[in-house]
Amino acid sequence: MTVWDRPAxxxxxxxxxxxxxxxxxxxxxxxxxxxxxSLRKVAARLDAGPMRLYGYISTKDExxxxxxxxxxxxxxxxxQPGDWREALRVLAHRTRQAALRHEWLADxxxxxxxxxxxxxxxxxxxxxxxxxxxxxxxxxxxxxxxxAYVTGxxxxxxxxxxxxxxxxxxxxxxxxxxxxxxxxxxxxxRFPALAKAVYDGTDVxxxxxxxxxxxxxxxxxxxxxTRPPA
Amino acid sequence: MTVWDRPAxxxxxxxxxxxxxxxxxxxxxxxxxxxxxSLRKVAARLDAGPMRLYGYISTKDExxxxxxxxxxxxxxxxxQPGDWREALRVLAHRTRQAALRHEWLADxxxxxxxxxxxxxxxxxxxxxxxxxxxxxxxxxxxxxxxxAYVTGxxxxxxxxxxxxxxxxxxxxxxxxxxxxxxxxxxxxxRFPALAKAVYDGTDVxxxxxxxxxxxxxxxxxxxxxTRPPA
DNA sequence: GTCTCATTCGATACACTGTATTGCTGCGTT
DNA sequence: AACGCAGCAATACAGTGTATCGAATGAGAC
Numbered sequence: 001m002t003v004w005d006r007p008a009x010x011x012x013x014x015x016x017x018x019x020x021x022x023x024x025x026x027x028x029x030x031x032x033x034x035x036x037x038s039l040r041k042v043a044a045r046l047d048a049g050p051m052r053l054y055g056y057i058s059t060k061d062e063x064x065x066x067x068x069x070x071x072x073x074x075x076x077x078x079x080q081p082g083d084w085r086e087a088l089r090v091l092a093h094r095t096r097q098a099a100l101r102h103e104w105l106a107d108x109x110x111x112x113x114x115x116x117x118x119x120x121x122x123x124x125x126x127x128x129x130x131x132x133x134x135x136x137x138x139x140x141x142x143x144x145x146x147x148a149y150v151t152g153x154x155x156x157x158x159x160x161x162x163x164x165x166x167x168x169x170x171x172x173x174x175x176x177x178x179x180x181x182x183x184x185x186x187x188x189x190r191f192p193a194l195a196k197a198v199y200d201g202t203d204v205x206x207x208x209x210x211x212x213x214x215x216x217x218x219x220x221x222x223x224x225x226t227r228p229p230a
Numbered sequence: 231m232t233v234w235d236r237p238a239x240x241x242x243x244x245x246x247x248x249x250x251x252x253x254x255x256x257x258x259x260x261x262x263x264x265x266x267x268s269l270r271k272v273a274a275r276l277d278a279g280p281m282r283l284y285g286y287i288s289t290k291d292e293x294x295x296x297x298x299x300x301x302x303x304x305x306x307x308x309x310q311p312g313d314w315r316e317a318l319r320v321l322a323h324r325t326r327q328a329a330l331r332h333e334w335l336a337d338x339x340x341x342x343x344x345x346x347x348x349x350x351x352x353x354x355x356x357x358x359x360x361x362x363x364x365x366x367x368x369x370x371x372x373x374x375x376x377x378a379y380v381t382g383x384x385x386x387x388x389x390x391x392x393x394x395x396x397x398x399x400x401x402x403x404x405x406x407x408x409x410x411x412x413x414x415x416x417x418x419x420r421f422p423a424l425a426k427a428v429y430d431g432t433d434v435x436x437x438x439x440x441x442x443x444x445x446x447x448x449x450x451x452x453x454x455x456t457r458p459p460a
Numbered sequence: 461g462t463c464t465c466a467t468t469c470g471a472t473a474c475a476c477t478g479t480a481t482t483g484c485t486g487c488g489t490t
Numbered sequence: 491a492a493c494g495c496a497g498c499a500a501t502a503c504a505g506t507g508t509a510t511c512g513a514a515t516g517a518g519a520c
Binding site for chain 1: 336345389411421427450
């Protein structure tokens, strides 16, 4: 008996099943971030007392797991995949889009093993794309590498996005003009390569940055798939 | 005036500067995880009232930033780097080792831009390794790609490590034998590729898994560096 | 129709959190 | 010697996750 299959006890006043609880939590998180999700507020949104939730959920972390799994349903592509590369690409971009829709996902991504049905489905889709193209271990390594990149890239993108929002300025402009502390540090001359990157670098948009890095990683995977395992 | 340079006000009863505060917080986090870090406990460890900390730190998130920056000092290599590839490899492995020493780092990695002096130093070391090997934008993309992989891989590794510890079993054995929920899900036949990976996959240790994925990503980067920008 | 029992809900309670505010205390200066 | 002020501690507040428990409300048995 684990998180994902718990008998839904009936109730009269308002049906209130796990789906409704998770939906309310997601709505709260979408509006105010993860820290805006409290059991009290979730319950209040469902016209229930806080303790009522514990009939359906046994801890707040479990609620977070359920939220992640729910959002992972959005990641699964609609149509059937093309070749393996296209399949992985689509999965990666859909993950990113889900994180942009639900920024709190970035805080949770990779933080815990995704053991829900939709998490499994995403893992299945990823593995299935590479099935048969190499031995099991190589495929596994490929999946892990790609998803590590995806997780890390999304996390950084959301982090930067928040920082920009907090200062009201674009990351680049902020480093270049304002951000007195950063400017001063760069001016010390102790970070010449960094300074060059900041001042001479082109300001590319996040999506194409994500896409470029992803293609690089996919290139690397492609090279290992054609060749037999080391 | 930002987080990283604040005049240290003197005090009599016990010196108590920011370094001591950060050290105490890190000690607490090493022992009991991030959630064990509360301003009250940090202060208690320094024989001070909770409010005393606010003379040196303006919010708890700032304390977290300082903790991350402090640990990033451990990442910087001692000697001078070899070629770019060796340099990036060492930085990646040292980051991973730091995260294994301080597991809470995984929770914070990539969650916020690293703007502290040591964070800058790590960024500088990374960029310096690739300096001149390609145009600035390509170098930037390379750095972002590698560090996205590193962040994501470390995060997953720590997450799995915790899950193993929680169940007392190795991830693989757990999926294979115990973990009734997982076993049942796999038994549904809805996840054939996943089932194959779980049952037929070799159980490789985390370090070589990390290393292998890293080498793949470095291969990808190498291919882009020799070739001029797209 | 009435009684009983079990279940489920809500209220209360507890230990704790981050932080604002307030007043004291002891030092340095005039 | 008196004063002012900086820095610290105590108090306070709003909020958190969750355990416990009393009451009510439902169904089932006679």
